[in-house]
Amino acid sequence: MQRTKQTGINEKIMQTIFFLSALISVAAVIAICLFLFVKGMPAIAEIGFMDFIFNEKWTPTNTPASYGILSMIVGSIYVTGGAIIIGVPIGLMCAIFLAEFCPGKIYMIVKPAVNLLGGIPSIIYGFFGMEVIVPIVRENMGGNGYSIMSASIILGIMILPTIISISESSVRAVPESYAEGSYGIGATKEETVFRVIVPAAKSGILTSIILGIGRAAGETMAVVMVAGNAVMPVDKINLLKPIRTLTANIVTEMSYASGLHESALISTGVVLFVFIIILNISLSLMKSKAQRN
Amino acid sequence: MKKNKALSIIALSLALIFAGCVQSKPSGEQKAEFNLGKDITVIARDAASGTRGAFHEIMGILVKEKDAEADKLVVGALEFDGTDKVITAVEGDKYGIGYISMGSVSDRIKAVSVNGIEPDVENVRSGNYSVSRPFILVTKGSESELIKDFLKFAESTQGQDITDEMKFIGASDLSEDYASSGMSGTIKVAGSTSVTPLMEKLQEAYRDLNPDVTFEMQSNGSSQGIKAALEGSYDIGMSSRELKEEEASQLNSYILAIDGIAVIVNKENPKSDLASEDITKIYTGEITKWSEIK
Amino acid sequence: MYTNINNLKQRKVKSILLKSFIWFCGILTVGILIYILLFILLRGIPKINLEFLFGEYNSETLSAFSSIVATIQMILLSLTVSVPIGVFCAIYLAEYAKRGNRAVKVIRLAIDTLAGIPSIVYGLFGMIFFVNILGFRASVLSGICTISIMILPVIISSSEEAIKSVPDTYREGSLGLGATRLRTVFRIVLPTATPGILAGIILAIGRIVGETAALIFTGGTNVLKNPTFNLLSSQRTLAIHMYMLAGEGLPHSRDMAFATGAILILIVFSVNYAATKLAGRIGRLR
Numbered sequence: 025m026q027r028t029k030q031t032g033i034n035e036k037i038m039q040t041i042f043f044l045s046a047l048i049s050v051a052a053v054i055a056i057c058l059f060l061f062v063k064g065m066p067a068i069a070e071i072g073f074m075d076f077i078f079n080e081k082w083t084p085t086n087t088p089a090s091y092g093i094l095s096m097i098v099g100s101i102y103v104t105g106g107a108i109i110i111g112v113p114i115g116l117m118c119a120i121f122l123a124e125f126c127p128g129k130i131y132m133i134v135k136p137a138v139n140l141l142g143g144i145p146s147i148i149y150g151f152f153g154m155e156v157i158v159p160i161v162r163e164n165m166g167g168n169g170y171s172i173m174s175a176s177i178i179l180g181i182m183i184l185p186t187i188i189s190i191s192e193s194s195v196r197a198v199p200e201s202y203a204e205g206s207y208g209i210g211a212t213k214e215e216t217v218f219r220v221i222v223p224a225a226k227s228g229i230l231t232s233i234i235l236g237i238g239r240a241a242g243e244t245m246a247v248v249m250v251a252g253n254a255v256m257p258v259d260k261i262n263l264l265k266p267i268r269t270l271t272a273n274i275v276t277e278m279s280y281a282s283g284l285h286e287s288a289l290i291s292t293g294v295v296l297f298v299f300i301i302i303l304n305i306s307l308s309l310m311k312s313k314a315q316r317n
Numbered sequence: 318m319k320k321n322k323a324l325s326i327i328a329l330s331l332a333l334i335f336a337g338c339v340q341s342k343p344s345g346e347q348k349a350e351f352n353l354g355k356d357i358t359v360i361a362r363d364a365a366s367g368t369r370g371a372f373h374e375i376m377g378i379l380v381k382e383k384d385a386e387a388d389k390l391v392v393g394a395l396e397f398d399g400t401d402k403v404i405t406a407v408e409g410d411k412y413g414i415g416y417i418s419m420g421s422v423s424d425r426i427k428a429v430s431v432n433g434i435e436p437d438v439e440n441v442r443s444g445n446y447s448v449s450r451p452f453i454l455v456t457k458g459s460e461s462e463l464i465k466d467f468l469k470f471a472e473s474t475q476g477q478d479i480t481d482e483m484k485f486i487g488a489s490d491l492s493e494d495y496a497s498s499g500m501s502g503t504i505k506v507a508g509s510t511s512v513t514p515l516m517e518k519l520q521e522a523y524r525d526l527n528p529d530v531t532f533e534m535q536s537n538g539s540s541q542g543i544k545a546a547l548e549g550s551y552d553i554g555m556s557s558r559e560l561k562e563e564e565a566s567q568l569n570s571y572i573l574a575i576d577g578i579a580v581i582v583n584k585e586n587p588k589s590d591l592a593s594e595d596i597t598k599i600y601t602g603e604i605t606k607w608s609e610i611k
Numbered sequence: 612m613y614t615n616i617n618n619l620k621q622r623k624v625k626s627i628l629l630k631s632f633i634w635f636c637g638i639l640t641v642g643i644l645i646y647i648l649l650f651i652l653l654r655g656i657p658k659i660n661l662e663f664l665f666g667e668y669n670s671e672t673l674s675a676f677s678s679i680v681a682t683i684q685m686i687l688l689s690l691t692v693s694v695p696i697g698v699f700c701a702i703y704l705a706e707y708a709k710r711g712n713r714a715v716k717v718i719r720l721a722i723d724t725l726a727g728i729p730s731i732v733y734g735l736f737g738m739i740f741f742v743n744i745l746g747f748r749a750s751v752l753s754g755i756c757t758i759s760i761m762i763l764p765v766i767i768s769s770s771e772e773a774i775k776s777v778p779d780t781y782r783e784g785s786l787g788l789g790a791t792r793l794r795t796v797f798r799i800v801l802p803t804a805t806p807g808i809l810a811g812i813i814l815a816i817g818r819i820v821g822e823t824a825a826l827i828f829t830g831g832t833n834v835l836k837n838p839t840f841n842l843l844s845s846q847r848t849l850a851i852h853m854y855m856l857a858g859e860g861l862p863h864s865r866d867m868a869f870a871t872g873a874i875l876i877l878i879v880f881s882v883n884y885a886a887t888k889l890a891g892r893i894g895r896l897r
Contacts, residue, residue, distance in 0.1 A: 035793050039707055045699035046708075049767070050721040052760050056728065056736045063739050085364050087386040117636035125633055136887060137641045143814075143879045144647065145821025147854045148872050152647050154402075154857075159409050168358040168410050170395050181643055188640070214626040214633075235727075242729025244824040245854065249402070252395040253363070266395050271731050275824060276398055278735075279537035280365035282544055293735040300727045308720070399858020401865060510859075517670045524836075533845060535749065535833050536855075550748070 057297070064294045067091065067287030076291065082255045084277070084285045091288040093295070095255050099172075099267040100241055103251065106176025106263075107183055107240040112233055114180070115187030116222075119229075122188065123195040124217050142185030150249035153178040158250060167264030170252030175267070178246050183236035190235065194228020195221060227314040231307060238303050242296065244271040270296055351411060351585050353608040357599055359394040360406050360415035365538025366398070367509045367557030371450030372416045372578050374558070376597045391602030398538075399510060404581070411583045412607065414599060416448075418511040418557070419577035420484045428579040430590045441577040442486045447593070449577045451488065452512045455546045455554040455568040463502045463530065464552055468571055470495045470523050479518050485574040501529030508535075508542015508555030515574065516555055543568070648876060655873025658866045664874075668836050673867040675874065678852040680838035681830070685755055685848060686819050692759040694812060697766030701808075702796055704767075705774040726764035730825040733761050737829035752842040754830030761825060762815040769814065773807020774800055810889040817882040820875065823850045849875060 068076055071091045079092020122134060157177050162169030198221045206216040222229070252266025253276055261267065268276075274289050281289055362369035373379040379388050397403050400421045407413040408425045415426075419436055422428045428436050431448055440446035454471070456464060470476050473495035477487035506516060513536040520532045535541075539556040543564050546554030560570060580596060582588060588610065598604040668674040700718075708715045737757030747753045777800050785795040801808075831845030832855055839846065847855065849871060856868035 031791055031793075035791055038793050039703075042699045042703035042707060043714075045696045046703040046718045048696055049700065049725055049763060050718055052763065053721045053724050055740065056732070056760075059736055059739045059744075060732070083388065086388060087384065114636050114639060117633050118640045121633045121637035125630065126637065130637075134637055134641055136883070137644045139887070140880070140883050141640070141644045141647075143817045143821070143883050145823070145850050145875055145879065147821075147823050147850055147857070148647070148651060148875060151853070151857055151868065151872060152650060154405065156646075156650060162410060168395070168406075168413065170406070184640060184643075212622060212626040214629040215622065218629065238727050238729075242727075242731065244729070244731045248398075249857070253397070254393050254395055257392060260392060265393055268396075271729065271824075274731055274735065275827065276363050276396070277365065278738075278828060280539075280541040280544070290735055290739070293732045296729055297732050300729065300732075301724065304720075304724055304727055308723070397858075399855075402858050405865075514670060514859075521669050531835075533833050533835070535831055535845065537832065 060290060060294050060297060064287055064291035067284055067291045070284060071288065076288070077295075080258050082273070084281070084288065089285070091284070093270065093273070093288075093292055095258060095261075096268055096270045096273045096292070097295070098258055098261060099251075099256070100269040100271070102172050102261065102263075102267065103175045103179060103247060103269055104237055104240045106172060107179030108233065108237060110176055110180030111183040111187055111236060111240075115184045115232075115236075116191055116229065118184070119188045119191035119195060119232075120217060120222065122192045124213070124221070138185050138188050141181075142189070146182070146243060146245040147249075149178055149182055150246040153246055153250040161264070165264060167262075168252075168266075170250060170266045171264045172251065172261075172267050173263050175247050175251040175269075178250055179240045179243055182243060182246060183239050186236045186239055187232045190232035191225070191229045194225035194232070197228065198224040227310060230310060234303055234307050234310075238300055241299060242271065244275050248272045248275055351587060353587075354606055355412045356605055357607055358406075358410045358413040359391055359600060359602075360403055360413055361390055361394045361396050361600070362403065362416070363396050363398040363538070364388075365540050366511075367450070367539025368400075368416065368418060368511050368578060370539060370558035372448065373600075375448055375450070375578075376593065376600065378597060378600045389601045391600060394600070407581050407583055411585050413583055414596075415581050416578050417581060419579045420514065421511075422579050422581065425584075426581040427584050427586065427589070428581050429588060431580060431596065432593050433590055436577050436579045438481075438484055438486060438577075441575055446577055448580070449486075449575050450558055451575055452485065452509070452515065452573040453556045453560065454571045454573050455543060455556060455560070455564075456552065456571075457546050457549060457568055460569070461502075461552075463500050463504060466498070466500050466527075467504060467523055467530075467553075470526075471519055471573055472571065475522065476519055479522055480515060480574045483515055483518065485515060485576050488572040488575050495526075497526035499529070500527045503531045503533060504553065505551040506532060506534045506542075506553045506555060507537060507545040507551040509539040509557040510536045511557040511576065512539075512555035512573070651869060651872040651876055654866075655869035655871070655876075658870035659873060663867065663870060668834050673856060673864065675849060675852055675867075675871055677835045677838045678847055678849045678871075679874075681751055681846040682820060682848040682850075684751055684840075684842070685758055685826075685830070686816055688755045688842075689758040689762060689819065690812060690815065692755070693762050693766050693815070697763050697811075698770045698801075698808060700763075700767050701770035701774055702801075705771050706792070706796055706800070722764050722767055725760070726768070728761075730761065730822060733757055734825040734828050737825060742829055747843065749829065749831035749833070749845040750843045751830055751846055754826050754848070755842070757825055757829045758819055758822065761822070762818060765815045765818060766808075766811050769811025770804070770808045773804035773811070776807065777803045806889045810886045813882055813886040813889065817879055817886070820848075820878050820882070821850055822848070823854055826851055827854075849878075 076091060076093060078094050079090065080094040081090040081092045082095060083090045122131060126134060153174060157174050158169035161171060161174045165173060202220050202224055203216050206220045247269050251269065251272060253268045253272050254266040255268050256265060270292050274292050278289050373388060378390055379386065395406060397406060400417050403415040403417050404425055407415045430436065434440050434446045436446055441449045472489035473493055475495050477489055480487040524530055539558050542554035543556055545551035546568055580591060595604060595610050604610060662672045663674055665676050666672045666674040668677055737753055741747045741753040741756045742749055781799050781803060782795055785799045826848055830848060832847050832851055833845040835844065835846050853868050853871035853875065856864045856871060
C-alpha cells in the first residue's frame with residue numbers, strides 16, 4: 025500500500041474534524057451558560073440577588089410583584105432529600121442483591137426490569153403518581169395527598185435505576201480477595217457483604233447517590249403532577265403539605281411570563297444549572313481522590 | 318437451589334399481595350363517613366389561567382387597593398394547570414373544593430349551587446348565576462380577510478349553535494347564517510385552555526366549510542394568548558377573562574360566549590349549596606373546615 | 612470469641628434478616644415496575660383503536676397520529692445531527708487523545724456537564740436560543756435542535772465505550788498491514804464497535820421518546836389535524852400529547868391519556884429489548 029502525501033493530509037484533516045466534533049460539546053456548554061446568564065441577569069439585577077434567593081414571597085402577578093424563590097429552593101431540597109432517603113436504601117439493597125445474592129435465572133429477570141424502570145418516561149411516572157401514589161398517601165398518611173411525601177416517593181422510585189446500576193457495578197468490582205479474607209476468619213455471607221464489600225465499593229456507591237441527587241433535583245414533569253405546586257412560606261412547610269420546586273415553578277409559569285417575570289424564571293433555571301455544576305465538580309473531586317488512593 | 322426457588326416464589330407472592338392490597342385500599346376507603354371537622358382542601362388553577370383570573374376577581378379573592386393588586390389565595394392551596402387535573406384532585410379528595418368551566422362539569426364531581434342558584438345555562442344567560450366570565454377573542458390592528466371571515470363564522474348562527482351544544486352561552490349579536498367563500502391560509506391562535514375546546518370545535522366546523530384553511534393553536538393560558546396577540550406572533554388570542562384596560566385599549570375584542578364557572582366538590586360532600594361569601598372565605602383561608610360553614 | 616454459641620446464633624439471625632431484606636428489596640423493585648406497567652397498560656391498551664393511531668385529530672378522536680409522526684421526525688433528524696458529531700467525538704477521545712492533555716480534560720468535563728443538565732434547563736436554553744434568537748419560533752425544528760444537544764453525551768459515552776472495547780489486537784493487526792490510523796478506524800474499529808454504538812443510539816431514542824420538559828417550550832403544545840413535514844410548524848410529541856390529555860377536561864381525555872401512555876410504554880419496551888440484545892453483542896467481543 026502506498027502512502028501518498030494525500031493520505032497524510034487526509035489524516036490530518038480527519039483528525040482535526042474529530043477534534044472539532046469533540047469541541048462542539050464544550051461550545052454547547054458555553055452557549056448554554058452564556059444565554060441563560062444573559063437572559064437571566066436583568067432579573068437578578070432588578071430584583072437584587074439577596075432578595076431573589078432569600079425572599080420566600082413569590083407573587084409575580086401582584087402589583088407590586090415579588091420574586092423570591094426561597095420557598096422553591098427549600099422545596100427542591102426537601103423533595104430531593106426525601107427521594108434520597110427512600111431511593112438509596114432500597115436501591116443499594118437491590119444492587120447488593122443483584123451483585124451478590126441473585127441466582128442467575130432471576131438475574132435475567134431483575135436486571136432488565138431495572139433497565140426498563142430507568143427508561144420509563146417521566147410523565148408516566150407523574151401520571152402514575154397522580155393516580156396511585158397521591159390517593160395512597162391521602163388515605164394512609166393524611167393531608168390531601170399532593171405533598172412532599174408523594175413527590176419523594178415518586179422521585180425515589182425514579183432514581184432507583186441510577187442508584188442500582190452504578191452501585192451494582194461498584195460492588196461487583198470489589199476484588200474477590202477481600203471477600204475471601206473475610207470468609208477466612210469465619211464471617212457469614214451477609215457480614216462479609218456489609219462489613220467488607222460495601223465499604224470497599226463506597227466511592228462508586230457515593231457516585232451513584234450524587235447522580236441520583238442530580239436526577240431528582242432536575243425532575244420536572246413527575247413533580248408537577250404530584251406535589252400540588254403551592255408556594256409555601258418556609259415555616260409552614262410540612263411533609264404532608266403541598267410544595268413547589270424550582271423545576272415546577274419554571275414549567276408552570278413560563279408559558280405566560282413576560283419581561284421581568286420571564287427573566288426571573290430563567291434565573292431560576294440558572295440556579296438549577298449552577299447546582300448541577302457544583303454536584304459535577306464534587307463528583308470529579310471525589311473521583312480524583314479515589315484514583316489517588 | 319430448591320430453597321432459593323421457594324424463597325423467591327414466597328417473596329414474589331408477597332409483593333403481588335402487597336400490590337393488590339394497596340390498589341384496592343383507595344376504593345375501599347371511599348365508604349367511610351364524611352367528617353365535617355376535616356380541613357378543606359382548597360384547589361385553584363395556575364396563575365396563567367383566565368378561569369382563575371375571572372374567578373378570583375368575581376369572588377373577591379383578588380383584592381385591589383389603589384395601585385396595588387394582591388391575590389389573597391390561602392397559603393397551601395393546590396395549583397393545577399389544567400381543568401382535568403382540578404377535576405381529578407376534587408374527585409379523589411373527599412374534602413376538596415375547586416372551580417372549573419361549567420362546560421367541563423361531568424359526573425365525576427358535583428357542582429354546587431351558589432347562593433341558591435343552580436349552575437346551569439339558563440341561570441348564566443339570565444344573569445342569576447353571577448359567577449361567569451366572557452370568552453373573548455382578541456386581534457390586533459387591521460385583520461386579514463381570512464381572520465375576518467373566521468370571526469364572522471364564529472358569530473354566525475352555525476357558530477353559535479356549536480357554542481350552545483357545548484353548554485356555553487352564545488354572546489353574539491349577529492344572527493346571520495354563514496356562507497363559505499372557500500378561504501385559504503393559516504390562522505394562528507393562542508390562549509386560554511378553557512376556550513380551547515370550543516375553539517377546536519369551531520375550527521373543525523370552519524374547516525369543513527373551508528378545507529384549504531389550517532389552524533395552529535397553542536393552549537397556554539389567557540394571559541399568554543393576549544400577549545401573543547399584542548406582540549403579533551399569533552393572529553387571534555383567546556381569553557377567558559375580562560381584558561385589562563391596557564390590553565383592551567390596544568386590541569379588538571369579540572365576545573364569543575359567556576361561560577359559567579362551576580364550583581365543584583367531591584360527590585360525597587353533603588353540601589350542595591354554598592353562599593358566595595363562604596366560598597370567598599374558603600379561598601382566602603378564613604374558613605378552614607367544612608364544619609365552619611353554617 | 613466467634614465460637615461462642617450465643618453469639619453465633621445472634622449473628623445467624625442477623626444474617627437471615629439481612630438476607631430477607633435484601634431479597635425483599637429486589638422483589639420490591641421488580642414489583643414496582645410490574646405495578647406501573649400493568650396500571651398503564653391495562654387501562655390504556657383497550658382504548659387504543661385505529662382512529663387514535665392513524666386518524667385525524669379532532670376533539671372526538673384525540674388522535675395521536677400527528678404526535679407520533681412528529682416524534683419520529685424528531686428522533687430521525689436529531690440522530691442525524693448528533694450521531695456523526697458524537698461518534699467523531701468518541702473517536703477522538705478513544706483513539707487520538709493523549710492522556711492528561713488539558714483539552715481532553717475540558718472536553719470530558721463538558722460532556723459530563725451536558726449529561727447532568729436537567730431537561731427543563733435544556734428547554735429554557737432551546738427557547739431562548741432557537742425559538743427566540745434564531746427565530747425558529749415554536750416548531751419541530753427548535754425541538755430537534757434542542758434534543759440534538761441533549762442526546763450528545765449519551766451517544767458520546769456509549770460510542771466511546773464501544774470503541775474502547777475493540778481489542779487492541781485488531782488495531783495492531785491493521786497497522787501491521789500498513790494501513791493508516793484513519794483507515795484502521797473506519798475499516799476495522801468502527802465496524803466492530805457498531806453494536807455498542809447502536810445500543811447507545813437506541814438508548815438515546817428511548818430518552819427522546821420520553822422527553823417532555825425540554826420540548827414544551829421548543830416544539831410547543833400545538834396539535835395539527837394531520838401530520839406535516841413542515842418542520843417550522845409547531846407540533847407536540849407523543850409524550851407531550853399524554854401530558855396535555857392528562858390535563859384537559861374532555862370526558863375521554865383521561866382514557867386517551869392512558870392509551871398514549873400504553874403506546875409510550877410499548878415503545879420503551881421495544882427500545883430496551885433491542886438495546887439489551889445489542890449490548891449482549893459487545894459482551895461477546897470482550
